[in-house]
Amino acid sequence: MNDFDQIFIEDLKCYATIGIFDWERQTKQPLIINLTLDISKITNPKDHISDTVDYKSLSRKINDLVEKSSYQLIETLGIEIAKICLSDQKVINAKVKIDKPGALRLSKNVGVIISRSKNEN
Known part of the structure; x- marks a missing residue:
């Protein structure tokens, strides 16, 4: 039995x-x-x-990061x-898939x- 519940967000564009x-950096690309x-x-x-993770707020934070970022990888x-994701005190582990x-x-x-896990150093 798991000691946690799960929340998922699918296909956040x-x-x-x-x-x-x-050429990749000339225009924003969909992820x-x-x-x-x-x-x-x-x-x-x-x-x-307050019982859970506010996934609307979380998705906004992620979108803001992505839109403002300029990473190569x-x-x-x-x-x-x-x-x-892990900055929320309720999140224990985060699995992030980017297409x-x-x-x-x-x-x-x-x-x-x-x-990633909150328990990692």
Whole structure:
């Protein structure tokens, strides 16, 4: 039995200046972000947002980061998104999947999965 509940956000579409090539950095590119967050179990629910993670607020923070960022690697962006998720005291583990469709001409999709835990040093 798990000692946590999970929250997920699927297919959060954001636009970023990202990539290692000059042509990639000329215009913002679409990224698709998926999150799975392990959170502390809700033990005595009050049916209030304070019981859980405010995923609307979290998605805004992530979108703001992505829109303002200028990373070369989606790996770096994924790590920063995981840090934002883990900054919420209720989040124990964060799994961040970033898809960069169109990154390879002969591929439907390219991406990265970053998993981080609050217990990591």
